[in-house]
Each structure stands twice: as C-alpha cells, then as structure tokens.
Amino acid sequence: MTRNDRGAIPPDLWGRRSRDPFWVAVNAFFNGVQRVRSLRTPVIPYVRPVDRDLTVVVREVRREAADVVSLRLGAPDGGVLPAWQPGCHLDLLLPSGRRRQYSLCGDPADRRSYRIAVRRLPGGGGGSVEVHDELSEGRTVTVQGPRNAFPFLASESYLFLAGGIGITPILPMVQAAERAGADWRLVYTGRSRETLPFLDELAELPASRVVVRTDDEHGLPDGTELLRDAGAGTAVYCCGPAPMIDVVRAAFSPGTSRSPATSRFPGTSRSARTLHYERFAPAPIVDGRPFTVELARTGTVVDVPAGESALEAIRRAAPSVAYSCRQGFCGTCRVGVLDGTVDQRAASDQGDDSMLVCVSRTRGGRLTLDL
Incomplete structure (x- = not known):
C-alpha cells in the first residue's frame, strides 16, 4: 500500500475519505422513508386521451316515409366501424354545431355502415331540418358512439311497441329476436301508413307476428290494447311519443317490474313482466321547485x-x-x-x-x- 505526500495511509484504494457513520445512518433513514412513501403512493401511468369523435361519410340518403329519410354512414376509407348492439344510438354532430342523438336501425352484423332515420320536424330545435336539408350523399360529418342507453336483454318472449319514428331502435331488436327463435310480437302505430318508415322490411318478417295499427284506420289505441299480448314472463320494449309511453306505463300491471331503459331488474322472477322504454325527449319534470x-x-x-x-x-x-x-x-x-x-x-x-x-x-x- 502506498503513502500520500503527507505520509498517511489513504482512506481507501481510491483516495476517498472514510464515510462518517453518523451521516451513513441519516442517509439510510431518509432512503427508507422514501421507499415506504413510494409503496403507499401508486405510480399513476400516463393515460392517452380517448378521441371519441369518428368521421364518417354519408353514403346514401333514402326516403323511407313522408318526412322521413334514412342515412347510411360509412368510414371515409371504407373500413370497419365500431361494433354495436340493438338499442344503440349515435351522437351526430351537425355542421351548425348542433348535437343530436339518433338510434341505429340497420344490421349490427354490417360493420362497414351505420344507418339512422330522421323525421323532419319543422317546429323542433332545427336538427332534423338540418339533416334533411344539409346532409346529402358525400357529405362528411362527425359522430360519437355508438353507445347503448336502451339495452336489449335476453328473454324467451317479447312484445315490441313502436310509435312512428320510434321503430328505429325497435327494428334491430325485432330482427334479433327473430334470428334467436324467441317468441315475439310487434305492434307498430302511427298516424297513417304513409308516415311509417320501414314497412317494407317488416313485410319480410312473419306476418302473424306484426300488427300495423294506424290512427286513421283504427283510432287511438289505449294502453290495455297495446299490452294485450304481454303475458307472464314477457319483456315489453316500447319507444314512441310521450303520450304512447304514458298510456303504456299507466296500463302496465301493478306489481310487475317497471323500469327506465337502463335497469337490469335484479331479483325479478322469471314469470314477471318487465317494461323497458325509451323517450324521444326528456320526461316532464314532476314536483320541481325553482x-x-x-x-x-x-x-x-x-x-x-x-x-x-x-x-x-x-x-x-x-x-x-x-x-x-x-x-x-x-x-x-x-x-x-x-x-x-x-x-x-x-x-x-x-x-x-x-x-x-x-x-x-x-x-x-x-x-x-x-x-
């Protein structure tokens, strides 16, 4: 071992001073505290923001009934679109900045196009008029979704009640029930046949299961008549104008499950009827205070x-x-x-x-x- 200029033996082979035991202990203490804190505080990974906007092109505009058009939307590159189930809807972001929700009414197995249908309402908020007047074939628009606020639940028996443009979420449900071999009935109501979209597609289903009931031919239906085929264990799916939903809810048998669209009916017996419904517009406010x-x-x-x-x-x-x-x-x-x-x-x-x-x-x- 060599000596330095002063003749002393160096602290170690590299000429460093010996570490003071006191500071070694202090350093070890604080390092231990830091390790404990790191165990208590989880590391939050970076989460990439999710872009929910989807750009689509209007591939086809088709007149389905008086004042009703359907739009078929596809990816600009013709690619696959996000999957959806009966009951799903899209948020359509219109060129004016308006945001409107429209039920998907096509075939969920078709992954390259979405179909929505819109009735023109001149006295509404302007969204339907903009769709009819501005969204022509080739126009690019932005949508968000699909998302499901009206889930279609498994059942052995269904009664579908659709009023006018309310057929849009119901149509894929009816077709899914038919493919599944379930027992189902559809009652389709409206002012007249000229105002009812998709009658041609319903004609392809078993005629014994579909009842088209128009006001000009049969008068206004009551809730008891609409629910006539809702036996024990039947899941009733209803979509239409507010008066229709109100009479159905009022006539639904006491003691059975009554629910808005998203309820899952925990604990409901298999023999109980269930009611699922979706409104065109918000429900009226009850017992509101300023x-x-x-x-x-x-x-x-x-x-x-x-x-x-x-x-x-x-x-x-x-x-x-x-x-x-x-x-x-x-x-x-x-x-x-x-x-x-x-x-x-x-x-x-x-x-x-x-x-x-x-x-x-x-x-x-x-x-x-x-x-």
Whole structure:
C-alpha cells in the first residue's frame, strides 16, 4: 500500500475519505422513508386521451316515409366501424354545431355502415331540418358512439311497441329476436301508413307476428290494447311519443317490474313482466321547485324555474355545456357540485360531489357547480 505526500495511509484504494457513520445512518433513514412513501403512493401511468369523435361519410340518403329519410354512414376509407348492439344510438354532430342523438336501425352484423332515420320536424330545435336539408350523399360529418342507453336483454318472449319514428331502435331488436327463435310480437302505430318508415322490411318478417295499427284506420289505441299480448314472463320494449309511453306505463300491471331503459331488474322472477322504454325527449319534470345555480368558473348566476331542467337554464348562459341524452343515463352532462344539496333524480346519479344537470336538481335554494 502506498503513502500520500503527507505520509498517511489513504482512506481507501481510491483516495476517498472514510464515510462518517453518523451521516451513513441519516442517509439510510431518509432512503427508507422514501421507499415506504413510494409503496403507499401508486405510480399513476400516463393515460392517452380517448378521441371519441369518428368521421364518417354519408353514403346514401333514402326516403323511407313522408318526412322521413334514412342515412347510411360509412368510414371515409371504407373500413370497419365500431361494433354495436340493438338499442344503440349515435351522437351526430351537425355542421351548425348542433348535437343530436339518433338510434341505429340497420344490421349490427354490417360493420362497414351505420344507418339512422330522421323525421323532419319543422317546429323542433332545427336538427332534423338540418339533416334533411344539409346532409346529402358525400357529405362528411362527425359522430360519437355508438353507445347503448336502451339495452336489449335476453328473454324467451317479447312484445315490441313502436310509435312512428320510434321503430328505429325497435327494428334491430325485432330482427334479433327473430334470428334467436324467441317468441315475439310487434305492434307498430302511427298516424297513417304513409308516415311509417320501414314497412317494407317488416313485410319480410312473419306476418302473424306484426300488427300495423294506424290512427286513421283504427283510432287511438289505449294502453290495455297495446299490452294485450304481454303475458307472464314477457319483456315489453316500447319507444314512441310521450303520450304512447304514458298510456303504456299507466296500463302496465301493478306489481310487475317497471323500469327506465337502463335497469337490469335484479331479483325479478322469471314469470314477471318487465317494461323497458325509451323517450324521444326528456320526461316532464314532476314536483320541481325553482332554485339558483352559480357557475363557479365565471360567477354567473342562473335561475332555474320549477318546470325546467338545470341543463336548459344553464345552456342559456353557457351554450357550450356538454350534454347528450337529456334523460339521465349517458352521463355526458355530469358536473362537479362545489356547494349545495343535490336532489338526485336518475339511477346513475350517485354521490354528493357531482350531478347530472339534465334531470337532477335541488329541493330549493342554491347550487354551486364547477362550470
């Protein structure tokens, strides 16, 4: 071993000083604390944002009935589209910025095209008129989805009730029931045959299972008549205008399961009838009370009348607020609640720190929202 210039033996072969035992102990202590913290605090991996927008091209526009057109949409490159099941819908983002929801009414096995059908409503919000007037063949549009707010559940027996354009989510269900060999019936109602789309496709199904009932020939049906073929164990699927859904719900037998579209009926016996329905528009507000909403990010204060949803009132002050179904099941309009007590009016609205502004409200007073 060599000596240095001062004649002392170097601390080690590399000339480094010996480590002070005190600082060695301190360093080991803090390293141990850091390791414990790393075990308690999970590493959050980077999550790539999901782009839910899908660009599609209008491949075909076809007149299906008076004031009803169907649009067949495909990928620009002709590629495969995301899969869907009966009951699914698309959010269609129109060139004007409007967002509208339309049920898929084609064949789920066709992975290269989506089909929707739209009835022209001149007195509506303008979306249907824009579809009819602006979306011609070759036009590129953006959609989101598909997503399912009206799930088609397995059953041995079905009764399908469709009113007018309400046939759009029902048609794929009927065709799926036929392919599965289930026992099913369809009652299809409307003002007249000229207003009913897809009669030609229904004609390809067993005639004994399909009843077309028009107001001009048979008068307005009541709920008891519509539910005549709903025996024990029958799953009833209903889509149509609000008056039709209201009479069906009122006539549905007491004690059987009654449910909005997304319920799964846990614990329901196999012999009980079940009712599944989807509305064209939000259900009317029952027992609503006026309240005030403060939009925390801007300080804007919005008054919500008793008969109006928080979403409708907020949109007047913040038109860009996100929403989709307006019936409390898709979750698009969920926002954080910073202050106030929420009157939750949707099965999917859980927790005190957020709310679905399309249906939930408060029993009076004020809410402060993270908007």
